[in-house]
Amino acid sequence: MTPPPPDAIQAFGLQGTPKPISGGRGLCYIVGQTVFKPSDDDLLEQWVAEVVTKLLSRSPTAYRLAVPLSTVDRAGKYLFKGWTASSFVMGKPKIVGYFEDIFRTSRAFHADLRELFEGKPKPAVVGKHLNRWNEADRVVWGEKRLEDVENVNEEMLTHFQPLLDKLAKKMKPLSVDRTSYQLIHGDLMGNILFDESGDMPPAIIDLTFYWRPLEYSNAIVVSDGLTRMGQGTDLVRLYVADTQAELRIQLLLRAIYWRALSFTIDTDLEWVKEYLPMADYEGAVEIVCRFVEGREG
Numbered sequence: 001m002t003p004p005p006p007d008a009i010q011a012f013g014l015q016g017t018p019k020p021i022s023g024g025r026g027l028c029y030i031v032g033q034t035v036f037k038p039s040d041d042d043l044l045e046q047w048v049a050e051v052v053t054k055l056l057s058r059s060p061t062a063y064r065l066a067v068p069l070s071t072v073d074r075a076g077k078y079l080f081k082g083w084t085a086s087s088f089v090m091g092k093p094k095i096v097g098y099f100e101d102i103f104r105t106s107r108a109f110h111a112d113l114r115e116l117f118e119g120k121p122k123p124a125v126v127g128k129h130l131n132r133w134n135e136a137d138r139v140v141w142g143e144k145r146l147e148d149v150e151n152v153n154e155e156m157l158t159h160f161q162p163l164l165d166k167l168a169k170k171m172k173p174l175s176v177d178r179t180s181y182q183l184i185h186g187d188l189m190g191n192i193l194f195d196e197s198g199d200m201p202p203a204i205i206d207l208t209f210y211w212r213p214l215e216y217s218n219a220i221v222v223s224d225g226l227t228r229m230g231q232g233t234d235l236v237r238l239y240v241a242d243t244q245a246e247l248r249i250q251l252l253l254r255a256i257y258w259r260a261l262s263f264t265i266d267t268d269l270e271w272v273k274e275y276l277p278m279a280d281y282e283g284a285v286e287i288v289c290r291f292v293e294g295r296e297g
Contacts, residue, residue, distance in 0.1 A: 001020060001026060001027060001029075002038075003018040003020075003029050003036075004018055004029055004031075004036040004038075004083045005081070007080075007081070008036070008080050008081050008083040009031055009036070011071045011072065011073070011080035011081075012034065012069045012070075012071055012072065012080065012085040013069075013072040014031050014032060014034055014085070015031075016031040016032055017031070018030065018031050018036060019031075021035060023205070023206070030088060033087060033088045034069060034085050034086065034087060034088065035066065035085070035086055035087070035088050036083050036084070036085050037083070037084050037085075037086070038082055038083060038084075039079055039082045039083065039084055040129075041125075041129065042079050042082065043125055044125045044128075045078065045079055045084050046077075046078050046079055047123065047125050048207055048209070049068035049078035049079075049084065049086075050076070050078070051113075051116070051183075051207075052065050052066070052067075052068055052207070053068055053076075054116055055109075055112055055113070055116065058112060058116075060108070060109075060112060060201075061201060062104070062105060062108035062109070062201055063105050063108055063109050063201050063202055063203065063204050064089055064091075064200060064201055064202065064203040064204070065089075065203065065204055065205075066086040066087050066088070066089050066203070066205060067086060067087040068084065068085075068086050069084075069085040069086060069087070089193060089203040089205060090193070090195060090196075090200070090203070091193025091194050091195050091196070091200075091202065091203045092193055092194060092196065093190045093191070093192065093193055093194070094194045095189065095190065095225070095229055096229060096231070098194065099221070099225065099231075099235055099238055099239075100238060101192075101194070101202065102188065102192050102202075102218075102221060103218050103221070103238070103239070105192055105201070105202045105204065106185070106188055106192075106217055106218050106221070107218075109185065109204055110182070110183075110184060110185075110214055110217060113182060113183045113184070114182045114183075114214065116183075117182060117183055122181070122211040123183070123211075126183070126209050126210065126211050127209075127210060127211065130150075131266070132262045132265040132266045132267075133186070133258075133262050135149050135265050135266075136258050136261040136262040136264075136265055137186075137210060137212075137258055139261060140254050140257050140258045140261065141212070141254070146261075149265055150266075151265060151266040151267075152264055152265055153264050153265070153266075153267035153269070156263050156264040156267050156272065157264040160260045160261070160263060160264055160281070163260055163281055163282065163285050164257060164260060164261065166285055166289065167253050167256060167257045167260075167285060167288075167289075168257070170253055170288075170289055170292045171250065171253050171254065171257075172250055174213070174247065174250055174251075175244075175246075175247055176213050176247065180213060180214070181211050181212055181213060182211070182212075182213075182214055183209050183210075183211060184209065184210050184211075184212050184213075184214065184216055184217040185204065185207055185208060185209065185217050186208045186209065186210040186212075186216075186217065186220060187206065187208040187220070188204070188217060188218075188220065188221050189220070189221050189224040189225070189228070189229075191204065191205050191206045192204055192205075193205060213247075213251060215244070215247070215248055215251055216251045216254070216255065218239060218248075219239070219248065219251035219252045219254070219255040220255045220258070220259070222235055222236060222239045222252055222255065223252060223255035223256045223258075223259055223284065224259070226256070226280070226283065226284035226287060226288070227256070227259065227279045227280055227281050227283075227284045228278070228279055228280075230280070232287060233287055233290075233291075233296055236249075236252070236287060236288065236291055236296070237296070239252070240291075249288065249291050249292055252288050252291075253288055253292070256281070256284055256285060256288060259281075260281055263276070
């Protein structure tokens with residue numbers, strides 16, 4: 001890890017020695033109450049900071065966001081030499097027992113995003129990179145064929161193929177069209193922080209945007225709960241409890257498919273060997289297929 005240089009810290013009007021901070025793939029540093037994060041894509045990071053600033057201008061009460069800092073030389077410029085800076089947000093990730101709160105926070109956040117981008121096309125910066133998650137996302141949503149994706153690991157594809165086939169057989173055309181797509185956070189699990197005192201609303205961090213149906217974000221949360229957190233049918237029931245149960249199950253099929261498929265693209269085998277034994281994709285697929293077949297009880 002390389003800390004932000006002194007001139008990057010000073011560019012945001014700060015002084016001090018950067019210290020490593022957990023999260024952010026182990027790349028972030030903190031100076032006082034400001035978190036510095038290296039940019040993977042300056043255009044994307046600038047755009048995300050602008051989106052966050054617009055959301056914060058609405059004075060949300062159901063969620064918190066880290067406040068992006070502008071450089072001192074120009075308001076609205078959120079990067080300096082590949083570094084961003086934002087306010088530190090208090091809180092801890094809480095998952096088991098908090099799914100209802102996670103869904104509620106997510107829906108409030110996404111309602112604001114929907115209003116912010118109402119009538120606007122998909123932003124050009126969203127999903128443009130050819131990383132494993134974006135590539136798997138395109139395949140799941142029929143925008144790219146898997147055979148056209150580079151760096152597919154055949155060993156991992158062979159491992160997941162029976163599960164992918166089982167999920168694909170349960171998928172039906174969605175009752176939503178592309179005009180209902182919107183900006184969503186595609187990695188909320190562990191990225192909603194709860195205030196220990198309960199005095200402040202949850203904070204949403206590590207904004208990872210995709211252009212998909214509204215409830216797909218929560219479907220990914222459910223997928224992660226089933227595969228990584230030992231959750232079962234009760235979580236699925238909670239997710240589909242309100243409305244559009246069939247649509248939400250279809251989104252959940254796609255969320256599990258996406259997570260599984262991402263293992264097969266540009267595979268980091270060392271990470272997979274460490275992580276995969278802790279995940280239960282077989283159990284997750286069995287649970288969601290039971291819901292599709294109407295035998296979830």
